[in-house]
Amino acid sequence: DTGVSQDPRHKITKRGQNVTFRCDPISEHNRLYWYRQTLGQGPEFLTYFQNEAQLEKSRLLSDRFSAERPKGSFSTLEIQRTEQGDSAMYLCASSSWTSVVYRNEQFFGPGTRLTVL
Amino acid sequence: KQEVTQIPAALSVPEGENLVLNCSFTDSAIYNLQWFRQDPGKGLTSLLLIQSSQREQTSGRLNASLDKSSGRSTLYIAASQPGDSATYLCAVSLNQGGKLIFGQGTELSVKP
Numbered sequence: 001d002t003g004v005s006q007d008p009r010h011k012i013t014k015r016g017q018n019v020t021f022r023c024d025p026i027s028e029h030n031r032l033y034w035y036r037q038t039l040g041q042g043p044e045f046l047t048y049f050q051n052e053a054q055l056e057k058s059r060l061l062s063d064r065f066s067a068e069r070p071k072g073s074f075s076t077l078e079i080q081r082t083e084q085g086d087s088a089m090y091l092c093a094s095s096s097w098t099s100v101v102y103r104n105e106q107f108f109g110p111g112t113r114l115t116v117l
Numbered sequence: 118k119q120e121v122t123q124i125p126a127a128l129s130v131p132e133g134e135n136l137v138l139n140c141s142f143t144d145s146a147i148y149n150l151q152w153f154r155q156d157p158g159k160g161l162t163s164l165l166l167i168q169s170s171q172r173e174q175t176s177g178r179l180n181a182s183l184d185k186s187s188g189r190s191t192l193y194i195a196a197s198q199p200g201d202s203a204t205y206l207c208a209v210s211l212n213q214g215g216k217l218i219f220g221q222g223t224e225l226s227v228k229p
Contacts, residue, residue, distance in 0.1 A: 004160075033216065042121075042206050042219030043161070056216065091160060093217075104210065105151065106217060108161040 002026075004109035006092050012115045013082055020078045021112045025094030032075050033093040033106060034067055036060065043091055049075060050097065082116045089113050119144045121209055123220035130197055131228050138192040138223045140207035145185045147209040151217065152181050152192050155204045164205075165192070197227045 005024045013019050025032045031050050035043035046065070047057045051072035061067075064082075069075040079086055090113075093106040120143045130136050140150070149168050153161040165174045165181040167190070173182040180193040190207055204224045208217035 006160075035217075040221070042208070042221050043217075045216035045218070048216060058216075093161075104149070105163055105166045107163060108153070110160040113158070 004092055004094050004107055006090075006109040006112050008112060009110060010113050010115075012117065014117050015082060015084060017082055018078065018080045019082060019114065020076055021090055021092075021114075022074060022076050023092030023094075023109060024074045025092070026096075026107060029094035029096045029107075030072070031095045031097045031104070032069055033095075034075070034077050035091040035093065037089045037091055037111070038087075046077075079114075082114075084116050087114055087116045119147075119209065119211060119218050121207060121218055121220040123205075123207060123223050125223060126221065127224040127226075129226040129228060132197060132199060134197050134227075136194050136197055136225070138194070138205050138207075138225070140190040140192070140220055142188045142190075142209050142218075144211070145188050146211065147185065148212050148215070150181075150183055150190050150207060150209050152179075152190075153206045153208065155206060155222070157204075161206065194225075197225075199227050199229050201225060202227050 007022045033048040034046040037043040049069040064080045067077045089111045091111045093108045095104045095106045122141045151166045152164045167174050167183045178195040183190045204222040206222045208219040
């Protein structure tokens with residue numbers, strides 16, 4: 001079990017540029033979540049997938065944000081036309097969910113810190 | 118709308134002290150509650166998960182309790198150590214496999 005991994009760990013970009021982050025979940029986990037965390041706050045939910053299906057999106061996820069999980073394994077989060085307000089830590093988590101498993105404990109990756117200049 | 122609150126926002130204690138961190142939530146219809154630890158600039162480490170049907174969970178020096186009817190959870194840390202210094206976050210899930218709703222965290226500092 002190698003844990004959840006995220007790439008890159010840090011990203012500095014200029015306002016208006018597009019950025020893409022990648023998340024690799026724990027291998028047997030079928031659910032994958034994206035959260036955003038700003039300094040001094042708890043993480044806020046963005047979206048989540050079960051296998052390749054996107055099941056829920058937060059209103060925080062504006063039209064500039066898009067997430068995919070094309071083969072039900074890794075996921076990408078793209079931000080188009082970045083704004084300074086997008087500067088935050090982007091966290092990915094995964095869990096193993098079935099109708100007979102009730103724990104659904106979420107395990108988090110190290111995060112990608114985005115700075116928009 | 119579910120809201121999660123953690124008090125205090127920051128706590129400083131001398132090494133060896135037992136301490137309690139508090140978490141409250143507004144809607145008692147939760148599915149489970151997780152406590153996490155976060156070191157500066159790092160991701161979250163899961164500490165304990167309590168199902169809605171459970172009252173407490175223990176792991177080493179950590180004990181988490183849950184009182185759904187009053188909308189409260191506590192994280193008890195026994196014999197605190199400087200290595201326990203971190204931000205502790207609680208989060209609730211409203212349904213199976215769903216999103217977590219987080220509190221703002223308690224920043225703990227344990228002084229040698």
